[in-house]
Amino acid sequence: MAKEVLVRQHQLDAIADEITQNRPEHERFRVPGYAGIVVDADNGRLNVYWKGPLPERVHNLAAQAPHGLKVDVRPARYSAAEVKTAQRKLLTNSSRRGDGLLPGGRPWTSLATSPTGDGLIIGYEPEKGLSRAQQDGESSEVAAATQKATGVAVTAMPKRRSQISARQDDYSPWWGGAGLRTPANSFCSSGFSVYFPSGAPGMLTAAHCGMDGQFFDRQGELIGEAILKRRDLDVTVIGVENGAVGGYYYDGPWSTDIGKHVIGWNTNYVGDYVCTSGAMSGVHCNNKVNSIEDDIVQDDGTHVGPVVFAQRTDLQDVSHSKGDSGGPVVTSPDGTYGFDMEARGIISVGRGEPTVCIPGETQRPDVMCFSTVGYIPMGTIMNTFGLTLATD
Incomplete structure (x- = not known):
């Protein structure tokens, strides 16, 4: 990795820390309106996803980005708090021994929040022996059932x-x-x-x-x-x-x-x-x-x-x-x-x-x-x- 890319990464991460008020990964949902951040160090860009009005402090941080860097604020469908609430609904009935089930009965293997505020990304254990077309159908069914239960958009994939x-x-x-x-x-x-x-x-x-x-x-x-x-x-x-x-x-x-x-x-x-x-x-x-x-x-x-x-x-x-x-x-x-x-x-x-x-x-x-x-x-x-x- 080229030195200049990692230097930009360090600068962009510092701006991101100010936007998220230096909160660790699992606490960033507490920032009102925050949906996610994606660092693009290769191109010197910080993509910030936000739901609702942008706070003045974030607007100022974007406007004052150092020369050669750009902060791009984009609208998000959901805030991180909304997606976190949906994620917790699926965790509520799950033990720590792997018996967490999605609506419809499929065991989930991973629950991730979209970094762009688009909802939940879910991995689940697929049925064995399915064709690619059948797997696609199963994924759509899992996504639809989970979206109905959680209230946010869901992308589901066998994993x-x-x-x-x-x-x-x-x-x-x-x-x-x-x-x-x-x-x-x-x-x-x-x-x-x-x-x-x-x-x-x-x-x-x-x-x-x-x-x-x-x-x-x-x-x-x-x-x-x-x-x-x-x-x-x-x-x-x-x-x-x-x-x-x-x-x-x-x-x-x-x-x-x-x-x-x-x-x-x-x-x-x-x-x-x-x-x-x-x-x-x-x-x-x-x-x-x-x-x-x-x-x-x-x-x-x-x-x-x-x-x-x-x-x-x-x-x-x-x-x-x-x-x-x-x-x-x-x-x-x-x-x-x-x-x-x-x-x-x-x-x-x-x-x-x-x-x-x-x-x-x-x-x-x-x-x-x-x-x-x-x-x-x-x-x-x-x-x-x-x-x-x-x-x-």
Whole structure:
């Protein structure tokens, strides 16, 4: 990704933050009239979707955009608050074990709000053995029934449940992006170093990697025990018992010993470019955010949300692999992909047809890779658990 594109992204995200009053992804619906924002860093444009009269502060922000950037305000059919209300109607009768049903009885696999204020985008489990024409008919029926129940326009599409995507001898001070041996002796990745409200050191990873018991590095050295966890957010915070944490993460291939500095965290917008950096497959950049607040059902039946999704733009690369779960998602605030990077979330799931990764590019052979990564946004993590990101 060209430096100038990421510089524009950083500038456009800053304007978007002012428009959304610096609210994290899952709180932006509280801004009256706000419907969504799509960042077009390639063309230096911020597309803002709004229902109703535009507040003077937003009008002024649009008018005062820096030279070379443009804020384009477009009318929206629904506000984010209206779509959020509809989304909650579908969540109300859903447990966190995957038994959420859409009107008509089809199990849903994802519930997303349109970033342009056009309504809900729903994924559902299709009937098996249907032809393409029959699938189209089924999608129309699901959309119509759900629209009637929720009161907003619905786009429905068949979508399988998102699949959990689970360097190799880390040590204190512990960094993110390292290989973990979980309490169940499986392979996962560490996320970002944090501090608990008490000031004690901690490390993020995915809750599906383990919510109880001790975590070790891949060579068996104790890191600590799971302290805070929310399966519905897919986040576990490990209490570091053995040493300290550092404000760095591993960046490069799965075998790297090189790290980069974490300077802080920020929220996500549709159109942003991000990198993943898990211990199984290493770093993958040029992933473009296409959805910021999905509720999904993982392949073990657990409901998780909010989830941000980003899809690869380089067809010769992947977004991440199994085993990268819990690992860092970052972006370059100055566009150089240099030493200082910004945290955006931790890896949770993969989406898209899984394929075998390129031989030699993963820590293990025959690991499954994905074209789209789903990650838990930093704002949700930090605000839910009251954590402070380690940047030292």
